[in-house]
Amino acid sequence: MTSDAAALDHPVAQSLLGQHAELARRCGRAATYLPGVATFCAVPAEPDATDWADLARLLGSGGFADMFSGPALPPSDWEPVFELEGRQMLWPGREAGAPRAAADAAVLELGPEDVPDMLDLVARAAPGPFWPRTCELGTYLGIRVQGRLVAMAGERLRPPGWTEISTVCTAPEARGQGHAGRVVLALVERILARGERPFLHVAEANTGAIALYERLGFESRKPVTFRGFRTP
Known part of the structure; x- marks a missing residue:
C-alpha cells in the first residue's frame, strides 16, 4: 500500500477540492456537487458547528446530505436517512x-x-x-x-x-x-x-x-x- 492512499480516507472532499472543483458548490469549508451531478457532500475531517451550518445553508431546509464514507457525524437535529456498511x-x-x-x-x-x-x-x-x-x-x-x-x-x-x-x-x-x-x-x-x-x-x-x-x-x-x- 502506497502512502498516497491517505487521499482515499476523504475521497469526496479531495475530489471537490481538486479534479471536480468546477462541479462543486461551496460555502465556507463545506462543499457539495452541483445539482444533477451527485449528492455527495464534504466537510473538514474535524468539522465544527460553523461547517455544519454552512453545509445546511448549501443544501437548504430539508436538503439531503449524502456524506458518503466520511466519518464525521452531523448535529443531532439532522435526520438520519440511511446507513450502509461497505468496503473500499x-x-x-x-x-x-x-x-x-x-x-x-x-x-x-x-x-x-x-x-x-x-x-x-x-x-x-x-x-x-x-x-x-x-x-x-x-x-x-x-x-x-x-x-x-x-x-x-x-x-x-x-x-x-x-x-x-x-x-x-x-x-x-x-x-x-x-x-x-x-x-x-x-x-x-x-x-x-x-x-x-x-x-x-x-x-x-x-x-x-x-x-x-x-x-x-x-x-x-x-x-x-x-x-x-x-x-x-
Missing part, C-alpha cells in the same frame, strides 16, 4: 495492467447523447445513485447488444492520484455473460494509462460484486460506512 477496494498497483481489455472492441465510450439509455439501464439494474449529469464526473463505458445498452461502468470520485470506478451494472436479461468485468477492465486500463490507480466502493452485502472485483484483481483496503442525512 483498490487496484494493486500501477504496474498491474489490464491486457484483456485492450482489444475489446465491444466496449464503447458513452457520451451525452447516451444519457437517456444510461438512465434507463440504471433504473433496471439499480447500481446506486446516477443522475442526468453524473457522466460529467469522468469517462463512462458501455456495451450494447443489438443497439440496446446492456452494461456500463464509469469514473466517479477523483482524489489526487486515484480514480473511482462506479455505476457498474448489467441489465437483468444480460447478466452472467461477463459484461461487467469487461467494462471494468477497460476502465482500469484507461486509468492506469494516465498514471493513476483505480479504486471502488461496494456494499458489504453485495457479495457477488465483491467476488467479481476480487477475480478481476482488486484488493480490499478497509471497511467503510455510507451515511445520509436530512438537514433541519
Whole structure:
C-alpha cells in the first residue's frame, strides 16, 4: 500500500477540492456537487458547528446530505436517512495492467447523447445513485447488444492520484455473460494509462460484486460506512 492512499480516507472532499472543483458548490469549508451531478457532500475531517451550518445553508431546509464514507457525524437535529456498511477496494498497483481489455472492441465510450439509455439501464439494474449529469464526473463505458445498452461502468470520485470506478451494472436479461468485468477492465486500463490507480466502493452485502472485483484483481483496503442525512 502506497502512502498516497491517505487521499482515499476523504475521497469526496479531495475530489471537490481538486479534479471536480468546477462541479462543486461551496460555502465556507463545506462543499457539495452541483445539482444533477451527485449528492455527495464534504466537510473538514474535524468539522465544527460553523461547517455544519454552512453545509445546511448549501443544501437548504430539508436538503439531503449524502456524506458518503466520511466519518464525521452531523448535529443531532439532522435526520438520519440511511446507513450502509461497505468496503473500499483498490487496484494493486500501477504496474498491474489490464491486457484483456485492450482489444475489446465491444466496449464503447458513452457520451451525452447516451444519457437517456444510461438512465434507463440504471433504473433496471439499480447500481446506486446516477443522475442526468453524473457522466460529467469522468469517462463512462458501455456495451450494447443489438443497439440496446446492456452494461456500463464509469469514473466517479477523483482524489489526487486515484480514480473511482462506479455505476457498474448489467441489465437483468444480460447478466452472467461477463459484461461487467469487461467494462471494468477497460476502465482500469484507461486509468492506469494516465498514471493513476483505480479504486471502488461496494456494499458489504453485495457479495457477488465483491467476488467479481476480487477475480478481476482488486484488493480490499478497509471497511467503510455510507451515511445520509436530512438537514433541519
